[in-house]
Amino acid sequence: MHDKVKEDFPIDWEADQYVCRREFLKFMTLASGGLAVGSVSIAALSRLRRSGAQPAAVFVCTSDELRTTGWREFFYPGTEDPCIVVQLKSGKVAAYSRRCTHLSCPVLWQAKNDRFYCPCHNGAFSAEDGSVLQGPPPRPLTRVILDIRGGEIWAVGIESER
Amino acid sequence: MKERNRQKSQVVAAMQLFNFILLVLQMWLFVGSLENALRGDFGMALPSAAASVLILGVNIWILLGVFRLEREP
Numbered sequence: 001m002h003d004k005v006k007e008d009f010p011i012d013w014e015a016d017q018y019v020c021r022r023e024f025l026k027f028m029t030l031a032s033g034g035l036a037v038g039s040v041s042i043a044a045l046s047r048l049r050r051s052g053a054q055p056a057a058v059f060v061c062t063s064d065e066l067r068t069t070g071w072r073e074f075f076y077p078g079t080e081d082p083c084i085v086v087q088l089k090s091g092k093v094a095a096y097s098r099r100c101t102h103l104s105c106p107v108l109w110q111a112k113n114d115r116f117y118c119p120c121h122n123g124a125f126s127a128e129d130g131s132v133l134q135g136p137p138p139r140p141l142t143r144v145i146l147d148i149r150g151g152e153i154w155a156v157g158i159e160s161e162r
Numbered sequence: 163m164k165e166r167n168r169q170k171s172q173v174v175a176a177m178q179l180f181n182f183i184l185l186v187l188q189m190w191l192f193v194g195s196l197e198n199a200l201r202g203d204f205g206m207a208l209p210s211a212a213a214s215v216l217i218l219g220v221n222i223w224i225l226l227g228v229f230r231l232e233r234e235p
Binding site: 021022024025026028029031032033035036038039040042043045046049138139142 | 174177178184188191196202204210218222232
């Protein structure tokens with residue numbers, strides 16, 4: 001009786017769950033395809049970035065408003081891209097993306113230290129050039145290019161290659 | 163016949179290993195170009211994509227080779 005069952009069902013239940021080498025190779029080739037698609041997407045994105053013009057200029061605030069508060073939040077280039085414009089101790093005006101380059105927490109302006117602080121993981125960035133002062137952020141903050149037109153501050157572009 | 167099957171098995175194992183090494187290389191290329199892209203440096207993106215597609219071609223060739231090997235008597 002047992003032999004008959006073995007003959008009809010030669011593969012054990014457990015052995016049936018094993019992945020054969022052919023299937024494993026198929027899976028690896030599929031993974032390779034996924035990685036190739038990812039790499040090509042990055043390359044395509046880079047071409048688009050290079051050919052694309054800077055986003056449209058956005059009004060941020062007036063110089064007087066900035067002088068009063070010391071900093072101001074605005075959204076650039078999209079309505080979901082928070083940025084911050086600040087007046088440094090030296091009187092210079094600078095603007096950066098508010099997203100921390102570590103895990104995208106919004107950075108806070110610390111006027112007395114002339115720096116941006118990320119409370120999530122104690123990261124800090126220089127307000128002079130956006131460079132990392134401390135903590136885990138791997139890259140400087142993305143800088144927003146400003147244009148001051150007769151007392152009005154406008155965001156006119158993003159400084160991408162740094 | 164048994165000897166032939168043993169040889170085939172070894173060839174398949176070698177192909178599998180080579181495929182795996184290429185996949186690791188491809189992952190490294192992908193992570194490297196992604197890291198650079200997030201930093202705003204897209205200089206590596208195009209060569210990395212070309213290399214990745216080339217590796218995919220080699221992997222498909224290996225897979226077809228294994229299928230062909232299995233079909234052989």
